[in-house]
Amino acid sequence: MPSVAVPSRTEAVLDAVKHAILTGRLTPGQPLIETELAAQLGVSKTPVREALKTLAGAGLVTMSPYKGASVRMVDDALAHSVYDIRILIEPEAVRRSAARCEAASWESADAALDAADRAADRADRQQANREFHRALYLGCGNDLMIGILDGLRDQTALVSTAVWTRNASWEQEAAEHRAILEAIRAGRGDLAATLLEEHIRAFVDRNFSQV
Template sequence: MPLQAHVVAPSRTAHVLEIIKGAILSGDLAAGSPLVETDLALQLGVSKTPVREALKTLEGTGLVVIRPYLGATVREMSYEDAAAVYDMRLLLEPEAVRRTVAAGGRLSAAERALERAREADGGVARSAANREFHRALYEGCGNPLLVASLDGLRDQTSLVSVAAWARRASWETEAAEHEEILGAAREGRADEAADLVRRHVAAFLDRLPKQDIDPAPPSP
């Protein structure tokens, strides 16, 4: 898959990172695809150094797997991987949202993200807006370590949701749930907002049959 863009300093690594990340989350770089530094550098018009740095960063966010002597590949997300990501969110996110709402956190960023999600013309843009919506609701919790932990799950959450939507669109249901969460948050109902977030996260995994996320078996 040819990657488009000739990137320039001083943000070369950041540009390379965003291009590769976008290709992964859009499905242009499919799960299991090899990520060869030399090839990517040639396509993007950069040296191998920013490509190598970008791949290391993407490994840290859970989108890329790097194996010694074998190189880098796009992560193949199993149902068990998805369940682990959503289990972590269930443990952390409802409480973070409850604290944000209880503290009277500003909701303008969440409102803007929800509007972008409504206007999105594809799964990648919609997933990005949804991630921003969730972050806007938990970032005011008052605990930087809690925010950082949830931030660390964002790209893996997106990888799961885009893969799932490609087989079974459920974004309209999720959009309605987002509206309900925001409504409770606007009215300062912290416990209710937390409960709605908990149900929302759990419901997505419940709607995700195992075959919708596990790689399809090879044809006989």
């Protein structure tokens, strides 16, 4: 089914609000008032309303018929829900990618690590991290796996942003990323999958209570 084109004005609002959420400028639980956002961004309420609907679909915004829209709260339950699914699927996807792909296929992962090092803010770093993880699982050969993991990317970024606001752990995570990529390049797909699972589990264990 072909994707529906998003009007350029709505897309601009979408990008602006998403960037504000992923830099922490709009904080979890903060109300997103259409008239205020429209005035700040110099648009009518219509593209704001459409952008908020899209962000709700991506899991970054919650919509209430009584309270309106707000930035999604990040709690232990959300973190475990998102990361449990990643633990179940992503290591296996990376193992399959490592078995199928040539060494040149990992250049985009390496470029994403460099982009994360150069990132100007949390949103840029989140984007680079998402591109790194996607580069690792993209070659798994299973479109459903890829679709599920792609669908979790924004919610993963929301959780990470909330964590980085109180615990700037991205340097540790970057070192773990490089170890995973080194294992893949060494032809050790099983080790890479194990390191990835440990990487995901460690992030949750450091920052969220058990549920």
